[in-house]
Amino acid sequence: MEFRSESPNSMDVPSSIQALAQHKHVRCIVKLGGAAITCKNELERINEESLVVVCSQLREAMNPETVESQGKVLGMDWSRRLGASIDSFADDFDVDSTLVSDSGFIIVHGAGSFGHFQASRTGVNKGGLHLPLVKAGFVATRISVTSLNLEIVRALAREGITAVGISPFACGWSTQGRNIACADVSQITKALCAGFVPVLHGDAVIDHSQGCTILSGDVIIRHLAQLLLPEYVVFLTDVLGVYDRPPTNPNAKLLREITVDEEGNWSIIKPAPGDVEKQVEITVASHDTTGGMETKILEAAVIAKLGINVYITKAGTEHSLRALKGEITDDWLGTVIRSSKKLSPYT
């Protein structure tokens, strides 16, 4: 029994991989943290101000030329909500308008105040899909996270970025014991090869052992990085990076450089050892179903081990713009997590 299309082209994964091999490599995978783009303590509230700056910086990092041609970027959110009429769009299309295409960027966003509450209140992350409450929570979570995904795609499109939303659940991604079991990325490579910017998100997915779980944006980032080997990975969040103590503590010190060796052990390089707490404390928000900063650091360490630099910094700052461009200088503020075998990116 065969459930694929019967046409001669039904198994075109190889051509898609071939196309990717010909495609310029993936330049950057960006995580837009839920804390950076939503108001974390208010149900389903986007941090519009932050999102606008993030999208503008993404445009600049993807295509610096668009900064000079301001006003001529082609926005692509042609929605009634924005006052468009049937006749208005496309008619005044300017052939000189700039589209941000073929950037080699992939964007993954967290859920923040979308989805997290629905998931944690019903226990979607703990499984038990046979229970009506969990199944209802699964549906409610997906509605919430996909509505955030749509808003982020819209915001990117308004900046002229050729964003296309891709839901892990819709891709058929699933887990086994909460680890990724099936996550074919051919859809993503196809979208990249066609010049689009795929926009994925943390999602409720089927888990083959416990029924269902939440697949976090951080785990998705690590999985994509392992398969697609980007030049660098950026995590944008609501603090400047990883601290030795909770960042609300006035004595907290920003860890500016961490290395990961082949065994996965990590060492703090900057500030110099002795200046920081030995036991780095981790804060996890109570409603965060996917582990907060702890997961982020663990996933970042796996990526760094591959020789891919990971930059963690605060969204909407000069530091986030530089991270997105991959241009780290001595006055850059944030946390670099890198392989102990690689040179420091600080210049």
Add this chain to the structure above:
Amino acid sequence: MEFRSESPNSMDVPSSIQALAQHKHVRCIVKLGGAAITCKNELERINEESLVVVCSQLREAMNPETVESQGKVLGMDWSRRLGASIDSFADDFDVDSTLVSDSGFIIVHGAGSFGHFQASRTGVNKGGLHLPLVKAGFVATRISVTSLNLEIVRALAREGITAVGISPFACGWSTQGRNIACADVSQITKALCAGFVPVLHGDAVIDHSQGCTILSGDVIIRHLAQLLLPEYVVFLTDVLGVYDRPPTNPNAKLLREITVDEEGNWSIIKPAPGDVEKQVEITVASHDTTGGMETKILEAAVIAKLGINVYITKAGTEHSLRALKGEITDDWLGTVIRSSKKLSPYT
């Protein structure tokens, strides 16, 4: 080079197919026509009144028991928009609430006034993805159709139906010369096996020869029917069915029964030959990028040839409810398209 997950479970399509084989068969694939659920001539306007009735009828057809337990259906659209607060949902969850799960239904909707204008104005259906206007149209079309998909999933969830949105583009579906080239349905079978109701939609997709095109809901329905062999297929639209002349013509006669033979030729059975125009005229709305009633009939004929009855009728009527239940009686109004080898469903 391998872009799948490295874990031992990465190729779990066979297990998914196995699961489907164990699953009770697909009962019904429903097309919600764009004309039935949107206001076709007004940009991005949902026909709320029609959509509410359609969702309620779907619930009744999927699970007749929920009709008796009115007021106890578990709505699952826990959004801020509906006035929910962080603390409100799940707390008052009633374990006796009814969820509409494991129904064996798949829903596919058209675009109506969502997406069609963006696509036709920019020529997404004609290809040429290297052109900025077409690429922009592709992004704008996807934003529009996915926003409609989200609203339909919400409306279904409010009726207690365990709806999950699945975008063909996100599934990696693609075409070659506008025919489906790659359309793996394992994501859909997984969702069905987990008890969900997959909700797909007409979408902008990659086309391997012309760059891109619009994959219509009608083509998706035919493809799913061929692979999943449902008991019956229902097309809900804004007229009672297929007429011998444009339905606006006062002399137009509703064709109540059409048979398709093995060669794909079709014969009008009801009304009796002679009572109807020999040459059936087809109306296609000018902004309809995917062919209107003509495509619908051609795709329906392919499905009927497989021995699967196709019921075309008007959404939100007693006739649509009966079609969704698969209960066709002599006073049912609509068009049945069936194989010439099968008995008439009229009783």
